[in-house]
Amino acid sequence: MSRIGKKPVPVPSGVTATINGQTVEVKGPKGTLSFVLNDLVLAEKTDDGIKIDPRDESKRARSMWGMSRTMVANLIHGVSSGFEKKLEITGVGYRAQVQGQNLQLALGFSHDVLYPIPSGIQIQCPKPTEILISGIDKQQVGQIAAEIREFRPPEPYKGKGVRYAGEYIARKEGKKK
Known part of the structure; x- marks a missing residue:
């Protein structure tokens, strides 16, 4: 189990995140970034932020889980503080x-x-x-x-x-x- 992947990515105020299929797009005060998630993970927007979950329990899906969560966290950090x-x-x-x-x-x-x-x-x-x-x-x-x-x-x-x-x-x- 991914310990990083379990945590939702918080979306700070001033930053808007939209999920369109496998594409996560983030807009903030410094600009706009987007990332296309791997097909083995699923993203959803919750009250806590953006939650990433694996589609199945295969080894490949679990390894993409933590990486995808980190990539989304980097997008949010980049558009808010750089x-x-x-x-x-x-x-x-x-x-x-x-x-x-x-x-x-x-x-x-x-x-x-x-x-x-x-x-x-x-x-x-x-x-x-x-x-x-x-x-x-x-x-x-x-x-x-x-x-x-x-x-x-x-x-x-x-x-x-x-x-x-x-x-x-x-x-x-x-x-x-």
Whole structure:
């Protein structure tokens, strides 16, 4: 039994959720998101919020149950307060800045890396070594943070590169004589 799936997803005030077949659409102050549920689960709107139940007791239906509930919870959280990822840049001369619709990264290459900012995502650089990615879609925010980190992942010897805020980098000892 899914312990997460048993709990209904509460719908806060200011957010409206509609269920049309297998599609859950959520509108809030930050925007609109929708998600198509798997055919093995059933969604219904109750007084407590949105309740997700498996259609049968198969292993596949039970595994989709908790995942579907979490996806609906992420939709509601996204349209009400949004999601945010913070990246830190470590290294001499490594920096970032937003120029129009592009994020310009100086990461020790012979050229600056230009990353076009997709629609629905806001990227800010409060400091030259800090990148703040925010948006309403959790998957998209995480994907963009991963793509930016991929340009120069942190290396284990000096720790230089782009890392998530608070990420631990296992450091290695250098060569010895």
